[in-house]
Amino acid sequence: MFKRILFPTDFSEPSMKVLGYIPTLREAGTREVVLVHVIDSKDVTLIASGGQGFLGTVPDQETEAQKRLREEIHHHIINTRRALEKQGVEVIVRVPIGSPGKEIVNTADVEGASLIVIGSHGRSNIRDRLLGTVSEYVIKNAHQPVLVIKRDVAAQK
Template structure:
């Protein structure tokens, strides 16, 4: 039923909880995972500007910062891909640049995903919101079913 799922991640702990659900999804027919990491356009703009205010505007810093960000993302993608493949699923990786919610919905349509599996909170991890802003956007705008994996909740946190 859910042969191809879309797994968007910002590599935060809540978003990576999706990995715990892969065995159950395989029982429901999942054979392929489209791993999506959206490079937020706002982050690209900040890095391209040299991070004015905290990094300065020297072009060497811009290039070095961009290179370090790209390498960090590549390492996280490789690690996540390996973790998925170790569980026995085929993996396709997509790294679009843009607005995360919009890019996730577009990727799900373009890849023919039968299900989107997303963490409820990412980097912002806002405590007083039911869902994170990206997952909320995806739930409201996706054309596929969306499984939202809740973050761990600990009393008092």
């Protein structure tokens, strides 16, 4: 029933809780996981501009910041992919740039996902306290069923 699932992650602890549910999803028929990490276009703009510090923008620092971000994302993707493959699923990796919620919904459609499994942050404003803005957007706009993995109550304190 859920042969191909979409696993969006920002590599935070709440989003990575999804890994613990992969064995159960495999028992339910999951064979492929589309691992998605969206690079927020707002972050790209900030990094590309170098930020405006006390001494202004330094071009060498822009390049170094971009390189560090790329290496960090690459490292997280490799580790997450390995963890998924150890659980016996095929992994497809996608790293779109844009608005996280919109890119997750779009990737689920393009990849033919039968289920989206997303972790919940719940760390934004009061209205979004229970889910988080990205999770809420995905729930409201996805064309597939969405399984939300709650964050630990103890982690909120």
